[in-house]
Each structure stands twice: as C-alpha cells, then as structure tokens.
Amino acid sequence: MVSRPLSEPFTARLRDLLSTLESGALLGVAEARVRGLGEHLRFACMALPCSEALVALEVEALGRLSVPVVADRDGFRSPLGGGPLDLWPSGTPFAYLLAGGAGHAVGLSPGDSMVASLRPALAADPVYAVFVPIRVGSVVAGGAALFSHRDRLDQRHLEMAERLAEVLSLTVESFRTERAIFELFARALPDLIGPEAPTALGAALERHVLALRAAPEYRRRLQLAVAVGRVADRGPAEAELAAALLDRIDAYARTLQGGA
Amino acid sequence: MTAIDREARGIRIALIDSGVDGTHPWLAGAALSHHQVERRGELCTVVDGVSGDQAGHGTACAGIIHRMVPGATLHSISVLGPDGRAARDALLAAIRFVVREKFHVVNLSLGIDVPRSSPLRPADHRSVVELYELADAAYTVGVVLVASGSNASDFRTYPGKFKSLIGVGRGAFADTEALVSEMTLDHEILAPGDEVLAPALGGGERRWTGTSFACPHVAAHVARIRAARPELSVEAIKAALHELALSSPRGNPSVEKQVTDATA
Numbered sequence: 001m002v003s004r005p006l007s008e009p010f011t012a013r014l015r016d017l018l019s020t021l022e023s024g025a026l027l028g029v030a031e032a033r034v035r036g037l038g039e040h041l042r043f044a045c046m047a048l049p050c051s052e053a054l055v056a057l058e059v060e061a062l063g064r065l066s067v068p069v070v071a072d073r074d075g076f077r078s079p080l081g082g083g084p085l086d087l088w089p090s091g092t093p094f095a096y097l098l099a100g101g102a103g104h105a106v107g108l109s110p111g112d113s114m115v116a117s118l119r120p121a122l123a124a125d126p127v128y129a130v131f132v133p134i135r136v137g138s139v140v141a142g143g144a145a146l147f148s149h150r151d152r153l154d155q156r157h158l159e160m161a162e163r164l165a166e167v168l169s170l171t172v173e174s175f176r177t178e179r180a181i182f183e184l185f186a187r188a189l190p191d192l193i194g195p196e197a198p199t200a201l202g203a204a205l206e207r208h209v210l211a212l213r214a215a216p217e218y219r220r221r222l223q224l225a226v227a228v229g230r231v232a233d234r235g236p237a238e239a240e241l242a243a244a245l246l247d248r249i250d251a252y253a254r255t256l257q258g259g260a
Numbered sequence: 261m262t263a264i265d266r267e268a269r270g271i272r273i274a275l276i277d278s279g280v281d282g283t284h285p286w287l288a289g290a291a292l293s294h295h296q297v298e299r300r301g302e303l304c305t306v307v308d309g310v311s312g313d314q315a316g317h318g319t320a321c322a323g324i325i326h327r328m329v330p331g332a333t334l335h336s337i338s339v340l341g342p343d344g345r346a347a348r349d350a351l352l353a354a355i356r357f358v359v360r361e362k363f364h365v366v367n368l369s370l371g372i373d374v375p376r377s378s379p380l381r382p383a384d385h386r387s388v389v390e391l392y393e394l395a396d397a398a399y400t401v402g403v404v405l406v407a408s409g410s411n412a413s414d415f416r417t418y419p420g421k422f423k424s425l426i427g428v429g430r431g432a433f434a435d436t437e438a439l440v441s442e443m444t445l446d447h448e449i450l451a452p453g454d455e456v457l458a459p460a461l462g463g464g465e466r467r468w469t470g471t472s473f474a475c476p477h478v479a480a481h482v483a484r485i486r487a488a489r490p491e492l493s494v495e496a497i498k499a500a501l502h503e504l505a506l507s508s509p510r511g512n513p514s515v516e517k518q519v520t521d522a523t524a
Contacts, residue, residue, distance in 0.1 A: 100348065106469070112466075114461065135373065137383065155430065159411060
C-alpha cells in the first residue's frame with residue numbers, strides 16, 4: 001500500500017488530480033462510447049431504409065438530453081461538427097419514452113415541430129421517423145431515433161428498431177457503470193481529504209449513490225464503494241487508503257486515456 | 261345485446277399519458293379535464309393540471325378516442341414532470357388514482373417493457389407486482405383498464421400482459437373500427453395501430469404507428485359497451501368486446517398487402 005502524509009500540498013495535488021482524472025476518464029470512455037454507438041447506428045442505416053439515425057441520452061445530473069452522435073450509411077459524426085447537441089426532453093417524443101412509453105413510428109411534415117430540436121443535427125428534413133427507448137436496467141436512459149428522408153418506416157422497421165435499442169443499451173450501460181464509479185470517487189474523495197471537509201466520506205458516498213439514481217445492479221457495485229468509504233472514515237488509516245485508491249484510479253484512468 | 265351507444269355519452273375515460281393539448285382542433289367540443297402527477301417528497305400524488313402535452317403522444321391518443329366516442333368525457337392524467345420526465349412511481353400513482361376514482365375506462369398506452377430474454381430485475385419485479393395488484397384492484401371495482409402490448413415480440417410489456425385487463429396488440433387495418441380477437445400471452449385483441457391518422461402537436465395531424473395507438477381504439481369500443489350496458493362486469497365487457505370483434509370489419513387484405521409490399 002502506498003503511504004503519503006496528509007498535508008496541504010497533498011490535498012491540493014489531490015484536488016488537481018481528481019479534476020484531471022474525472023475529465024480524462026470521462027473523455028476516454030465517452031470516445032469509446034461514441035464509436036460504439038456510431039457504428040451501431042450506421043449499421044441500422046444500412047439495414048433499414050433510414051437515411052440518418054441518432055441517440056439522445058439523458059444527462060442525469062442536469063435533466064437534459066444529449067445527442068453525441070449522428071450516423072448515416074457512410075459513417076457517423078458529431079451532430080454540431082465537434083460537439084454534442086443538447087436539448088430538453090419536453091416537447092419531443094423522448095419525453096414520452098422517458099416516461100416509460102413504447103417505441104413508435106410517425107409520419108412527419110416539412111418543418112415538423114416534433115423534430116424541430118433535433119433538426120440541427122440532421123442533414124435534411126425527414127419524412128418518417130421511428131423513436132424507441134433505450135433502457136438501462138429498469139431505467140430509460142434515453143432514446144434512439146431513425147429518420148427516413150424518403151421511404152416509409154412501418155411496423156417491421158419499428159420492431160427492428162426496438163432490437164437495435166437493446167444493442168445500444170449495452171453500450172450505454174457499460175459507459176454509465178464506468179462513469180458512476182468515477183463520479184463517486186472523484187466527488188467524494190475531496191470531502192475526505194480537504195481540511196474544510198463538511199461531511200465524512202461515508203456520508204458523501206452514500207449521498208452520491210442516491211444522487212446517481214443507480215439501478216440495482218450498479219447499486220451493488222457502488223455499495224461496495226460505500227463500504228470502502230466507511231472503512232476509510234475511521235482515522236489515520238484513512239489517508240493511506242485514500243491515497244491507495246487514488247493510485248488505482250490513476251492507473252485505471254491511464255489505461256482509458258490510452259484508448260483501452 | 262342492447263344497441264351500442266356509439267358516442268358513449270356519460271362515460272368517463274381516463275387517459276394516462278403525456279398530457280393533452282385541449283386546444284387542438286381535433287378535440288374541439290370535447291369534454292376534457294386535466295390532471296397531473298406531482299411529486300411531493302417521496303410520494304407522487306395526482307393534482308389538477310392544465311391543458312398541455314409535452315410529447316404529443318397523449319394528444320394523439322385523445323384524438324383517436326374523441327373521434328370514436330365524441331360523447332365521452334376525457335380525463336387526461338399526465339405522468340410527465342415539468343422537465344418532461346416521469347418516474348415509474350408516477351405511473352403507479354396515476355393508476356392508483358384512476359382505480360380510486362372509478363373511471364369507466366382507462367387508456368394506458370404506457371408500461372414497462374422487459375426483454376423476453378432477460379430475467380426480471382429486482383426493481384422491475386417490484387413495479388410489476390405493484391402493477392399486478394393495481395390491475396386486480398381495478399378488475400374488482402369494475403374499472404376497465406385497456407393497456408397496450410409490446411411492439412416487438414422480443415419484449416414483455418406490463419401491465420398489457422395481465423389478463424385482468426384488456427391487452428391490445430396492433431394490426432394494419434384500413435377500417436378504424438376494426439377489431440380482431442387474438443388471445444396470446446401478450447394481448448387479447450388487435451386494433452388499428454399502423455399508420456393511424458391522429459393529431460400532432462401544433463394543430464396538425466400525422467400518421468402514427470405503434471401499439472400505443474391501437475389501445476385508444478379499444479378503449480373507445482369499451483366506452484361504447486359501457487354506455488350501452490353499464491351493469492356489465494369487466495369479464496362481461498371483455499366477452500362483449502370479443503363478440504364485437506366477430507362482427508367487426510377484419511383486417512383489410514389490400515392494406516396488409518400494401519404494407520408487405522412496401523417492406524419487401
């Protein structure tokens with residue numbers, strides 16, 4: 001186990017490292033996720049008569065939806081030429097999907113308000129669309145949308161889109177698990193180390209577990225982290241354990257940044 | 261059987277969905293009330309709401325119902341919060357409300373989809389058990405729940421699967437009055453759910469596909485039966501519905517062929 005003194009410089013270094021770690025880890029995972037989602041959506045465009053496809057995923061802490069990738073038959077891209085498209089679910093079909101609604105196909109008119117907030121991400125005005133929910137465990141994490149600029153999308157395509165959403169959900173599930181773990185440690189460790197820490201690590205971790213609204217399968221993993229936090233909360237060993245955790249997270253983040 | 265009251269006057273239909281835009285031209289003249297599920301601490305409760313729809317789905321379902329039974333009163337219960345999202349307990353609270361208020365018919369184009377290949381997860385299991393108990397309670401007090409089944413055969417949809425309510429699948433029928441009995445583990449009756457013309461937000465209309473849009477057709481049929489024979493039990497209403505299906509226009513082969521051709 002690595003041992004370090006709990007000093008001001010260490011606290012400052014820890015804070016810097018945590019912020020770097022969090023953004024680095026998120027960046028690494030996000031890139032892998034976008035590649036996976038993009039390839040799946042592209043495949044959908046090749047297998048179905050749809051011209052473009054995208055996913056809109058819930059940004060848990062903010063209540064917004066984020067569209068990280070749009071695909072067509074030739075490949076995939078960021079919706080706004082480098083960044084995600086953010087939108088509120090209200091007024092879009094995703095609001096209904098997030099409420100537990102089932103997938104559906106719709107005909108669209110030119111300039112249709114139903115897809116107005118998604119239109120900046122698309123190359124042309126669609127005439128048909130299929131919207132299906134992406135479920136992660138028992139939670140709807142967002143939705144996928146398939147667009148056709150010419151052909152009708154009917155019940156058979158709706159069924160295929162529902163299956164595509166199952167595949168997409170596996171990618172999203174993997175991403176959310178990684179991110180949940182990282183957010184947990186990254187947010188809670190400064191509470192432990194900082195001299196002005198308002199809460200104990202255990203309480204902070206428990207609060208973040210709740211805040212993440214994790215599904216049961218994640219919760220089991222996260223509760224393990226809470227248990228670690230409680231152990232680390234007991235006294236002098238706390239600093240050593242925090243440092244050891246930090247080293248392990250640091251090593252893991254390096255593998256992510258290396259494209260793993 | 262007594263002549264069916266096609267307008268279903270005096271029947272109260274609850275629509276648990278994304279809300280309803282009462283200003284839509286399709287709903288002109290409709291008797292409408294609006295409620296919404298509101299979170300108060302840990303609990304969800306149903307309170308009075310205002311006209312409005314955050315997703316367009318509820319207005320489409322309301323339009324289908326009103327077209328078929330213009331004499332019925334529609335009670336919209338929006339399960340979406342102000343941010344356009346809804347928790348599962350909001351859905352449960354809404355169903356609890358409609359059972360307690362003893363609506364004649366409840367349209368439920370919402371539910372929990374679980375992949376057939378996956379076991380029920382603990383959170384799903386708890387929700388499904390609660391839905392099951394609510395569906396049983398509805399059956400006991402004579403509230404007819406009409407719930408959409410799954411769109412894809414790979415999914416189980418709750419509460420649409422339960423036999424204490426009326427589970428609805430979709431078919432490609434040209435006639436909006438069409439009904440076909442099809443007793444399966446997932447649903448018991450088919451209604452038009454393909455390319456259904458219904459309201460779109462903003463005052464227009466669009467074609468919708470999904471079991472969600474088959475469900476309001478069946479809810480409207482049930483409303484007519486309840487208007488004609490208010491004394492019937494849920495079981496008897498189900499029987500009447502299947503009787504109706506025997507005499508209703510079947511799937512139009514030309515439409516089915518058209519769909520097949522388009523997807524070939």
